[in-house]
Structures are given as structure tokens and as C-alpha cells.
Amino acid sequence: MDSGIVSYGFQYGAYLIQVGLIILVARSSHRNRLVGVLLYLSCLLATGLGRTYALRMYGLASRQYSYVYWTTDFLLVISAFLLVCLFFRRACLQQEKMWRFVRLLLTFICVLVVSISGLLFSHHYGNLLAGFIVEFSQNLYFTCLVLNTLLYLLLQQIDSVDDQLGLLVCGVGIQFAGPAATFALVHLTANEGFAQSLNSLVNRFCTLGMILVWAYAIVHVKEKATQVTRRQIPVLAEVAAHLNIQV
Amino acid sequence: MILAALILILSTAMFFFYFQVSCQKILRRQFDREYFQSIVNANRLEFPSLRKSLEEFGAPVDYPRLRMMLKCDFLALTYLLKNAANVNQRYSSEERLLILYFRWQFLSLAVRRLLKVGEKKAVLRLTSVLQYFANVVGQRVNTVRFGNLTAADYLLNL
Numbered sequence: 001m002d003s004g005i006v007s008y009g010f011q012y013g014a015y016l017i018q019v020g021l022i023i024l025v026a027r028s029s030h031r032n033r034l035v036g037v038l039l040y041l042s043c044l045l046a047t048g049l050g051r052t053y054a055l056r057m058y059g060l061a062s063r064q065y066s067y068v069y070w071t072t073d074f075l076l077v078i079s080a081f082l083l084v085c086l087f088f089r090r091a092c093l094q095q096e097k098m099w100r101f102v103r104l105l106l107t108f109i110c111v112l113v114v115s116i117s118g119l120l121f122s123h124h125y126g127n128l129l130a131g132f133i134v135e136f137s138q139n140l141y142f143t144c145l146v147l148n149t150l151l152y153l154l155l156q157q158i159d160s161v162d163d164q165l166g167l168l169v170c171g172v173g174i175q176f177a178g179p180a181a182t183f184a185l186v187h188l189t190a191n192e193g194f195a196q197s198l199n200s201l202v203n204r205f206c207t208l209g210m211i212l213v214w215a216y217a218i219v220h221v222k223e224k225a226t227q228v229t230r231r232q233i234p235v236l237a238e239v240a241a242h243l244n245i246q247v
Numbered sequence: 248m249i250l251a252a253l254i255l256i257l258s259t260a261m262f263f264f265y266f267q268v269s270c271q272k273i274l275r276r277q278f279d280r281e282y283f284q285s286i287v288n289a290n291r292l293e294f295p296s297l298r299k300s301l302e303e304f305g306a307p308v309d310y311p312r313l314r315m316m317l318k319c320d321f322l323a324l325t326y327l328l329k330n331a332a333n334v335n336q337r338y339s340s341e342e343r344l345l346i347l348y349f350r351w352q353f354l355s356l357a358v359r360r361l362l363k364v365g366e367k368k369a370v371l372r373l374t375s376v377l378q379y380f381a382n383v384v385g386q387r388v389n390t391v392r393f394g395n396l397t398a399a400d401y402l403l404n405l
Binding site: 017152170181187206 | 252255258259261262264266269272273341343
């Protein structure tokens with residue numbers, strides 16, 4: 001089967017599920033906990049639609065499409081970093097001390113990535129698009145993957161009961177790891193046609209994979225989160241009985 | 248060059264790791280009872296006996312037959328998932344993901360067979376996916392059969 005058709009199938013399938021998920025999260029009572037997911041999904045959808053529109057209007061080789069592509073790429077990578085930060089916040093909700101440390105670390109990493117990208121950009125001064133944004137996006141993208149893995153390890157370390165967060169983190173891992181691998185492959189094969197088409201296919205496949213995992217996490221695992229909070233009632237009753245208080 | 252190769256290896260490993268963990272987390276879902284048993288009996292599925300023989304006796308099995316058993320059970324269960332008591336007549340998000348996981352594990356079984364490493368582990372993973380599918384089908388069938396009826400309502404309607 002033509003890889004282009006498969007790729008478009010993944011793309012439009014992902015758009016449909018994204019719209020469904022955005023509506024579901026926006027209408028859900030847990031939307032405060034899922035604000036990062038909502039933000040990232042909205043950015044992903046806006047990016048996809050914006051790029052498709054620009055491609056149809058101006059063509060692949062046009063300067064306008066290039067502007068749209070790199071600007072949306074920049075926005076996407078920033079939203080990915082924010083998403084990981086929000087997941088860290090959710091993981092450290094009960095541990096303020098750890099959150100203070102994590103917040104400092106995240107700020108430091110952000111400044112470090114901006115500085116390194118700026119330094120590398122200074123060698124290609126004069127071309128903002130091909131220089132700073134590309135460099136910054138690639139660096140921050142891989143940083144997000146590493147941070148996401150650290151977050152996964154942190155969740156294991158603190159024995160988190162938040163199963164939904166665990167699945168959301170796994171989804172983000174799929175979304176970041178696949179494209180990072182194909183970007184490296186493209187770099188290694190010096191922009192071969194095969195690597196480019198594989199890159200496009202893997203990007204869409206991974207986005208679809210992440211959305212499927214998120215859909216499961218949002219639709220099915222929230223019930224478990226409710227059960228966890230409900231379990232507090234017998235504990236309260238037990239304490240009240242111990243203190244001879246009627247609840 | 249070395250950095251790109253390192254990123255390629257690490258990212259590929261991470262991709263498969265996250266994919267596997269996501270599927271394992273989905274498979275850990277607890278059902279309120281063992282729905283799969285009735286589906287296994289009704290459709291003469293063979294994966295529970297296969298798993299039992301592997302877990303309890305570690306019995307070496309005929310590989311072509313094992314592949315055939317797993318494949319037949321998979322085809323039967325995916326058909327039931329789509330068509331039995333399913334109003335939408337399509338797979339849900341986690342079912343699609345697990346179908347992909349099953350295919351990947353099936354491929355990995357062939358590779359493990361060639362390398363002669365961890366064959367049993369792959370078979371157990373495949374059977375756990377099949378058990379999940381059977382549980383989902385059983386739960387759906389059970390919901391449709393009883394609807395919103397209480398046990399007393401059901402008995403009165405008999």
C-alpha cells in the first residue's frame with residue numbers, strides 16, 4: 001500500500017480522535033487536572049490544520065508554508081515542554097518540597113536549552129528560521145523526551161496511585177520517542193528520501209498512538225481516580241468512631 | 248554522527264518501552280469477575296489450556312501448533328470484539344492498541360524462537376491479551392443479556 005495513503009489515514013484519524021478528546025476533556029469535571037492535555041491537544045490540532053491549510057494555499061516550496069511550518073513547530077515544542085511541566089506538577093501535588101526542587105530544575109533546563117540553541121545559532125546568524133528555531137526545537141524536543149522518562153521513573157519511585165497520569169506519561173513517551181528516533185535516522189542518512197517518508201509516517205503513527213493511549217486513560221481510568229477519593233470516606237468514619245464523633 | 252546514532256538507539260528503545268508499558272497498564276485492568284471463562288467455553292478457545300500448561304508444567308509445545316492456536320483464538324476474539332454485543336461495530340481505542348501489541352508480540356515470538364530466548368514470556372503475554380479480549384467480550388455480552396434488570400426482575404421474566 002502507498003505510504004502516503006497510510007500516512008494520511010493516520011493523520012485524519014488522529015484529527016477526528018483529537019476533536020473528540022478535546023470536547024470530552026473540556027466537558028469533563030476533571031478538566032482542571034487535564035489542563036495540560038487540553039492545551040497540547042489544541043496545539044496539535046491547530047498545528048495540523050494550519051499546516052494543511054498553508055500547504056493547500058501556498059504549496060510545499062513556498063516561503064509562507066515554511067513560516068507557518070516553523071512557527072507551529074516552535075509553538076508545538078513549547079506546548080510539549082509545558083505539558084511535561086504540568087505533569088511534573090501533578091505528580092508532585094502531595095510533595096511541595098519536591099515540587100520546589102523540580103520547578104527550579106525545569107527552569108534551569110529551559111534556560112540551558114535556550115542558551116545552547118542561541119550559542120549554536122550565533123554560528124548561522126542571519127537566518128532565524130533555519131537557525132535558532134530549528135536548533136531550539138530539536139534540542140527542546142529531545143529534552144522533553146528525557147524529562148518525560150525522568151517523570152516516569154519518579155512516578156515509580158514515589159509509588160504513585162495516579163494510574164491516569166502513568167498512562168498519560170506513557171502516551172507522551174510514545175509521541176516523543178518515535179519522532180526523535182526518525183529525526184536521528186534522517187540526520188544519519190543525510191536526508192534520504194526513504195528516511196524522510198519514514199519520518200512523516202512515524203510522526204503520524206506516534207501521534208495516533210499517543211491519542212489512543214490518552215483516550216483510554218481519560219475515558220476509563222478516571223473512574224479509578226474517583227474510587228481512590230471515595231475510599232477516604234471509611235477512613236474518616238474510622239477516625240470519627242475512634243474519637244466517638246457521629247459523622 | 249555518534250550522537251545521532253546514540254539518539255536513534257535510545258529513542259527506539261524508549262518507544263518500544265513506552266508502548267509495552269502502556270499496553271501492560273491497560274492489560275492490568277481489573278474486571279469485576281472472570282467473564283472470559285464463558286466465552287472460552289462457548290467458542291472452544293485454547294489459550295487458557297495453553298497458558299496453564301506453560302505456567303504449571305512448562306511443557307514444551309509444538310511451535311507450529313502453538314502459533315496456529317494463538318492465531319485462531321486471536322481471529323475469533325477480534326471478530327467477537329467487533330461484532331458481538333457491540334452497537335458501534337468497531338474497536339475501541341485500547342482494543343486497537345492491543346491488537347497492534349498482539350501483532351508485535353506475535354512477530355517477537357518468531358524472533359525469540361529463532362534466537363531461542365524468552366519464548367515462554369512472549370507466549371504468556373499473547374495469552375494475557377487474549378484473556379483481556381475474552382473478558383471484554385464476556386462483559387459486553389453479560390451487560391446486553393441482563394440490561395438494567397435486577398436479578399429478581401430477570402427471574403420474574405423467565
